[in-house]
Amino acid sequence: MAKYLLKRIFYLFLTLFLIASITFFLMKLMPGTPLNNQAKLSPQQIKIIYEHYGLNKPVWQQYISYIVDAAHGNFGLSYQFSDQPVSYLISSRIGPSLQLGAQAIIVGVFFGIIVGSLSAIRKNTWIDGASTFISILGISIPSFVLAILLQYYLGLKLQWFPIADWGGFSYTVLPTLALAASPFAETSRFVRTEMVDVLGSDYIELAKAKGLSRTGIVWHHALRNSLIPLVTVIGPLAAAIMTGSMVVENIFSVPGIGEQFVKSILVNDYPTIMGVTMLYSALLCAILLLTDIVYGIIDPRIRISGNEG
């Protein structure tokens, strides 16, 4: 196990290093300057400002100093927010995104499991039909449409929740619901398929033959076994949602990181692009590693060994 972990962690760092390098060079290929007032500056003026930021040095020199700094966790200063360290930009903005993402995953997965299992147990009844319909809506309605509808009806018309802004828990309800739609739909479809599979398997037949109660079968055998594969789906889904959604954050005026990332790419804010990309990558890698470890623990059929891992 320890050997396996060490190996995985080594690969994790290698992956991050490759991502950092590829992003760096892709970024340098993007046309345009990181300056905010590029439209009004002459090439000479741009050159003077480039000298100040060290952007006139050969790309390989910039690359080396960038990698060295990044290894020390220093991503430099943002261009769009003058003099603001990227680490501060990220740390002050990641909180709301993480919180909304975590809430959305919990809500979505919880209700997804309930609806998915009901649908599998009552296969081919109206319950199954209704839950399939809701799940398909959840997948096909874009989050921004849902967000706008929630804001208009629950926020403006009924005034149950704040329309936008960021304060206490009540401010998180609408964005959470908007974000929860897709994990809800994915989970319920996934659980339904798995559970239908499990319910048709031999050991469930055996349990029935032994005369176990219906709830006992579903609760002890079917549900547990159909949830194991869900772990592999939720991990990456959580990473995607917790890193912020630009549209939902914009609509509800949430001070999150999602919108920052998109904007930093549009305006060539090199340090911010790198900082956020590395954060996302690290998060995703860590979650994947965790998923694999957890999977080994909950499913005894999967054995982790140094040689095969």
Place this chain on the structure above:
Amino acid sequence: MNVRSAVKVGAVALASTLVLAACGSKNSSSSKKTVNFEESAEISTMDQSKVTDVVGFTQLGNTQEGLYRLGKKSKVTNALATNTKESKDGKTWTFTLRKNAKWSNGDPVTAKDFVYGWQRTVNPKTASEYAYLFSGIKNADKISSGKVNYKQLGVKADGKYKLVVTLDRPIAYFKLLMGFPTFYPQNQKAVEKYGSKYGTASDKLVYDGPYKQVGWTGTNLNWKLEKNNNYWDKKNVKMDTINYQVVKDASTGLNLYNSKKLDVANITGNQVAQYKNNKDYVLRKQSSMFYLQYNMKKEKVFRNAKIRKAISMSINRNQLTGKVLADGSTNPKGLVSSGLASNPKTGTDFATEAEVKPAVTQNLTEAKKLMAEGLKEEGKSNLTFTLLGDDTASTKQITEFLQSQIEKLPNVKVNLQNVPFKTRLSDSSDGKFDVVLSAWGADFSDPISFLQLFVSGNAQNNGGFSNKQYDALIKASNTTDATNPEKRWDDMVQAEKILMNDQGIAPVFQQAQSQLWSSKLKGVVYNTAGVNFDYKGLYLTK
């Protein structure tokens, strides 16, 4: 004191505390004058030397102050300056400063603060992206190219309350510049105290304007402006608090406005059609012009004025602004935006005075004729070119509309290329385009802010338009006629007419911002250029 009397005293004390507390809270809630505003983006910095965006300029314009404030129609009014003297040749300006102005840290605002702030901005080490506005002040150009030390800038303090500015050449719009945040003073003590953190949060700078900013942490979406009690003219500041919230989505803004959480909301697209007749609807013209540039360096056909005219005459601008954009944007009268500047003698708007109607009006018959003639002169049977534009949803709509219009000319084919904003800028300055949809916003309310662009060899003249007469007129307006406002005005009017008759560029539309303003808000000064909104005189009516 026995127990009973102690209880009595206690009861009285408690009761009076409660009554007083009740009074206190009542007072503060009823007399506090508060408004709720939105901003469309975060503040990127509060450092005067580094700010480049409208959000930042509006914040600085209301929390800081320079020699002048600009009133309605950019009328120059004294702020920190009490007296201004211009030398006969227009190259030396002497400002007398008021003695009762203070920074929020208690320091007096002195001439030294101007010298320090200006030197800091032009110092190449500061990497200011607005230092180019100093061009014309003695040595500014040499300093930014690193040839001369920044301390040699033509500005000095003559005692505590006299500021003397020396120019390389007379600058006709110098007074307007003095109302722009880049030229405000800076408190050296504060800049040095906060070092690299200066201007990165509300509490990392000091204020000398009508309001102080509170609660901006550098990245958050909510902050406030509070009345500055150290401000010399605080008796004319009527508001206690202006709350700000960043709202990036127009429908969110509208919902907040309708639920009275905001007193002002920006509206766009179809919201405008819906609210156009609402009593709260306000249309804000902006000094922002969109125009086509033709790459005359690369494509010989575009050197033919007939072809350029034909393209411009094929565009139905009424349809573009009225139906496609429908957000309050208006038809252009020329390159210089309307509502920017007015004739020093007659008060006529520059754009109206210099308008060349046929140049910006659709005339398909004439356009077809000109295109046919033009192509014949160039020995070509057809014309295919690529129109470069931004990749935002609204710009795509515009370029698609332009394509449909221009292709009404026989034998003309337009391909579209929509790229990110920064790519469009780089491609434009590298000459990698046939025709590009460009935009320009004026920094100050003077026509030269636009007209300067198309002088031969100017960095923003991406298409390479060149006209000797035009160059000569602009030069005269900047040199021989610089101190004669009327003559200078005529030079600029003529120059604009030449540019339009020759169709060096084709104006497409002038941008505007549609807003809903609560009718209780009064006393706001709006200008199309520079600091857009001045809230110093803001007050509430019932």
